[in-house]
Amino acid sequence: DIQMTQSPSSLSASVGDRVTITCRASQGISSYLAWYQQKPGKVPKLLIYGASTLQSGVPSRFSGSGSGTDFTLTISSLQPEDVATYYCQKYNSAPWTFGQGTKVEVK
Amino acid sequence: EVQLVESGGGLVQPGGSLRLSCVASGFTFNTYWMHWVRQAPGEGLVWISRMNSDGTITNYADSVKGRFTISRDNAKNTLYLQMNSLRAEDTAVYYCARGGYITDFWGQGTLVTVSS
Numbered sequence: 001d002i003q004m005t006q007s008p009s010s011l012s013a014s015v016g017d018r019v020t021i022t023c024r025a026s027q028g029i030s031s032y033l034a035w036y037q038q039k040p041g042k043v044p045k046l047l048i049y050g051a052s053t054l055q056s057g058v059p060s061r062f063s064g065s066g067s068g069t070d071f072t073l074t075i076s077s078l079q080p081e082d083v084a085t086y087y088c089q090k091y092n093s094a095p096w097t098f099g100q101g102t103k104v105e106v107k
Numbered sequence: 108e109v110q111l112v113e114s115g116g117g118l119v120q121p122g123g124s125l126r127l128s129c130v131a132s133g134f135t136f137n138t139y140w141m142h143w144v145r146q147a148p149g150e151g152l153v154w155i156s157r158m159n160s161d162g163t164i165t166n167y168a169d170s171v172k173g174r175f176t177i178s179r180d181n182a183k184n185t186l187y188l189q190m191n192s193l194r195a196e197d198t199a200v201y202y203c204a205r206g207g208y209i210t211d212f213w214g215q216g217t218l219v220t221v222s223s
Contacts, residue, residue, distance in 0.1 A: 001169070034209050036152070043202065043216065044144075044152060049209040087152050091208040094166035096142070096154040 002027045004090055006099035014107045019075040021102045023088035028068045032092035035064055035073045038101075039084045047086075048073065080106055109133040111203050111214030118220045123193050129186040129203030129214055137161070137181040140207040143188050145199035146216075153199075156188065159207075171197075193221045 003026040013019050023033065031051040036044040046055045048064040051071055061076045075082055083106055088099040115127040129141070143155040156177040157166045165177055176189040186203050198221045204210035 032208070038152075043213045045213075046209060046211050055211065085151075089152075089154070094157070095168050096157065096166075098152045098154060101151040 001095055002029065002090060002097060004088055004097050004099040006086075006088055006102050008102060009100065010103040010105070012105045012107050013078050015078055015080060017078045019078050019082075019104060021073040021086055021088075021104075023066075023071040023073070023099050025069045025071075025090055029090045029092045031067045032090055033064075033066065033071050034089045034091060035062075036087045036089065036098075037082075037084045038087065044087065075104075078104070078106065082106075109205070109212050111205065111212065113201065113203055113214045113217040116201065116217030116219045118222065119193055120223050121194060121221055123221070124189070124191045125193065125219060127188040127190065127201055127203075127217055127219070129188075131184045131186070131205070134205070136184040139205050141177075141179065141186045142204045142206065142210050143175075143177060143186075144202045144204055144210070144213075145197075145219075146202070147196075147199040150199075155201075158186070190219070193219075195221050197221050 005024045007022045033051045035048040038044045052064045063074045085101045085103045087101050110132045113129045140159050142157045158177045162179050174192045178187045200216040202213050202216045204213040
């Protein structure tokens with residue numbers, strides 16, 4: 001099975017900072033990569049699919065890029081409401097594996 | 108308004124069984140694939156299973172294959188997860204989620220605790 005590895009596991013940044021999270025697949029998955037945001041105590045929310053397509057209603061400060069094995073989620077200007085754990089997920093074929101998550105905090 | 112409401116969670120002894128339900132509303136349930144995803148306390152998301160819109164195609168994670176069974180009743184707008192031979196490591200919040208390849212809407216989840 002393809003493994004999904006995120007880095008870093010956690011990060012702390014200031015409001016307004018640019019934040020980048022990386023997700024690496026152990027084998028190529030084309031652009032079949034989604035990003036989810038889970039705020040503390042809340043349900044996961046789809047942010048990006050197809051590696052770079054923003055889900056409707058998601059703020060434009062979020063963006064995604066990559067294909068094959070290496071992907072990134074970028075928050076262009078971190079806001080207090082972006083405190084959450086972010087997960088990547090592959091969906092080219094079963095199993096629909098998630099990365100281990102990246103916890104984002106605000107300094 | 109799209110809604111997914113899970114139920115059926117609770118405390119069960121190791122080796123026991125439980126059936127989870129997920130009632131859908133606000134969308135045409137019988138046209139959507141559906142998933143189950145779980146999250147152990149303080150841990151990350153783990154995909155469990157997926158079923159197509161008419162119930163003829165299923166996929167399972169290796170960790171639950173042979174123990175868990177996904178099913179649906181489109182007449183009742185309900186997705187199920189039958190869980191047998193439960194283990195302590197199955198303790199988690201179980202979410203149902205709508206979607207084929209990507210899951211665009213999730214329920215609030217139901218907590219399953221496996222303990223003696």
